Amino acid sequence: MKITVLNGSPRKQNTSFMVDAFVAGAEEAGHTVEVIQVGKMKIGGCLGCEYCHGKGEGQCIQKDDMEKVYPAFADCDMIVFASPIYYFGMTAQIAAAIQRVYALMKWPKATKAALLLSSMSPNVYDGAIATYKGILGFTGIEDVGVFTAKDPENSTDELKQTIYDFAKGL
Numbered sequence: 201m202k203i204t205v206l207n208g209s210p211r212k213q214n215t216s217f218m219v220d221a222f223v224a225g226a227e228e229a230g231h232t233v234e235v236i237q238v239g240k241m242k243i244g245g246c247l248g249c250e251y252c253h254g255k256g257e258g259q260c261i262q263k264d265d266m267e268k269v270y271p272a273f274a275d276c277d278m279i280v281f282a283s284p285i286y287y288f289g290m291t292a293q294i295a296a297a298i299q300r301v302y303a304l305m306k307w308p309k310a311t312k313a314a315l316l317l318s319s320m321s322p323n324v325y326d327g328a329i330a331t332y333k334g335i336l337g338f339t340g341i342e343d344v345g346v347f348t349a350k351d352p353e354n355s356t357d358e359l360k361q362t363i364y365d366f367a368k369g370l
């Protein structure tokens with residue numbers, strides 16, 4: 201299976217720890233994984249101009265790092281959203297990437313999805329999970345796992361093993 205991971209963190213710490221465990225397990229199982237560091241990219245918010253659905257024929261009028269995201273996003277069997285919690289939601293960078301998918305005429309052919317969230321506090325995941333579940337309901341993509349971890353559990357061997365085992369079992 202071809203898996204695309206969107207990592208919404210702008211730095212390589214807690215979320216990336218979860219992503220790395222996922223990648224190790226998925227690759228061990230023989231899957232091909234591409235991690236896209238959307239958190240470090242320059243991705244503008246959707247302008248709502250509808251150019252993509254008219255003259256643009258599926259192309260966004262904005263030319264930025266999203267051009268690196270579209271191909272991997274459009275051509276995968278599974279999509280993984282990974283993000284730190286920023287004010288009760290995913291980061292602005294990954295939110296922008298998700299919303300810019302609006303330009304594609306149809307959503308990716310992916311049939312499975314997972315969500316990895318890292319935070320400082322407990323009980324802060326409802327907003328991000330609601331967004332994720334809403335997208336899956338809209339697209340028909342199946343949720344196969346949601347993993348949340350707050351500090352300091354978000355960098356433990358136990359969490360690493362849990363995510364590794366999950367990915368290896370895909």
Ligand SMILES: Cc1cc2nc3c(=O)[nH]c(=O)nc-3n(C[C@H](O)[C@H](O)[C@H](O)COP(=O)(O)O)c2cc1C
Pocket residue numbers: 209210211212213214215216283284285286287288289318319320321322324351354
């Ligand atoms: C701008 C900003 C907003 C944040 N908002 C929250 C929040 O609402 N709730 C929370 O528990 N942690 C919040 N955090 C903490 C991060 O979610 C937490 O440190 C996370 O593990 C960072 O992941 P990273 O190491 O991948 O960047 C915030 C951090 C930043 C920088």
